[in-house]
Amino acid sequence: MTLDLAGRGVVVTGAGRGIGAAYAKAFVAAGARVVVNDLDAGAATAVAESLGDNTFAVAGDASSEDGVAALVQSARQHLGEIDVYCANAGVARGGTEAVAQKAWDVSWNVNVMAHVRAAKLLVPGWLERGSGTFVATVSAAGLLSIPGAAPYAVTKHAAYAFAEWLSMTYGDKGIRVHAVCPQGVRTDMLWSSGTAGRALMEPDAVDPDDVARDLFTAMEEERFLVLPHPEVATMYARRASDPDRWLAGMRRMAGALPAVTMGTD
Numbered sequence: 001m002t003l004d005l006a007g008r009g010v011v012v013t014g015a016g017r018g019i020g021a022a023y024a025k026a027f028v029a030a031g032a033r034v035v036v037n038d039l040d041a042g043a044a045t046a047v048a049e050s051l052g053d054n055t056f057a058v059a060g061d062a063s064s065e066d067g068v069a070a071l072v073q074s075a076r077q078h079l080g081e082i083d084v085y086c087a088n089a090g091v092a093r094g095g096t097e098a099v100a101q102k103a104w105d106v107s108w109n110v111n112v113m114a115h116v117r118a119a120k121l122l123v124p125g126w127l128e129r130g131s132g133t134f135v136a137t138v139s140a141a142g143l144l145s146i147p148g149a150a151p152y153a154v155t156k157h158a159a160y161a162f163a164e165w166l167s168m169t170y171g172d173k174g175i176r177v178h179a180v181c182p183q184g185v186r187t188d189m190l191w192s193s194g195t196a197g198r199a200l201m202e203p204d205a206v207d208p209d210d211v212a213r214d215l216f217t218a219m220e221e222e223r224f225l226v227l228p229h230p231e232v233a234t235m236y237a238r239r240a241s242d243p244d245r246w247l248a249g250m251r252r253m254a255g256a257l258p259a260v261t262m263g264t265d
């Protein structure tokens with residue numbers, strides 16, 4: 001299928017930098033009109049201004065029930081229809097089962113419930129029109145887990161599960177869903193992931209623009225799973241076919257890593 005995004009209305013959450021900013025740039029280049037959301041108002045405005053007239057900065061929390069409602073309402077005012085919604089904002093919290101409750105709360109809200117709350121507002125209109133695209137920026141950690149970061153590993157699995165669920169439920173009714181699952185991407189999230197995170201992800205990290213390009217290829221091919229690191233597919237298959245062997249490998253990898261110092265609150 002040839003992608004025709006000219007004039008389409010797109011929302012990208014967490015687009016003040018990193019992967020979200022790269023998505024916004026790619027959608028604008030394809031002729032779409034883009035709402036650039038971020039918690040950081042200055043960052044959202046700077047990205048929107050750098051991308052020209054077809055962008056609108058809408059600052060705010062893209063995770064809480066009120067925040068998502070305000071974002072969708074404001075986006076509809078700017079765009080009319082929302083054709084594509086990229087639930088991209090995410091937080092990386094490290095730690096074990098003992099990490100502070102607020103690390104779990106923010107992880108569930110931003111990494112999972114943000115997606116559920118947006119879908120709740122968007123799906124009815126998309127079903128009526130028979131079209132709509134939901135992009136979930138998940139992570140390879142949603143397919144393969146990650147040592148040292150229980151809140152991130154668990155909530156990214158949930159985000160992946162929700163994207164799958166949306167696709168299996170509405171995929172034959174015109175709603176396209178894409179789950180983007182990179183390993184390391186050169187953004188502030190990677191730079192602040194501590195010694196262990198950097199040791200794990202930096203060597204094979206890709207650029208945010210590579211992730212956007214792979215998303216666009218997947219949209220063209222109407223493919224659910226977007227893997228900027230294709231080797232993730234092999235590891236995912238191994239995990240499914242021999243869980244004990246895979247867990248032994250993960251334990252070896254965790255043992256070889258320095259202590260995780262990713263944000264824990």
Ligand SMILES: NC(=O)c1ccc[n+]([C@@H]2O[C@H](COP(=O)([O-])OP(=O)(O)OC[C@H]3O[C@@H](n4cnc5c(N)ncnc54)[C@H](O)[C@@H]3O)[C@@H](O)[C@H]2O)c1
Nearest residue numbers: 014016018019038039061062089090139184185187188189
């Ligand atoms: N960088 C990586 O290595 C990597 C790898 C796999 C997946 N991801 C995922 O990609 C997505 C984007 O990550 P990134 O690397 O660009 O991160 P980043 O930290 O560089 O940028 C994330 C942006 O989201 C914003 N944000 C955070 N919470 C928000 C909220 N509640 N509402 C609105 N905006 C909010 C932040 O202000 C920030 O500008 C995340 O979901 C992340 O988990 C990143």
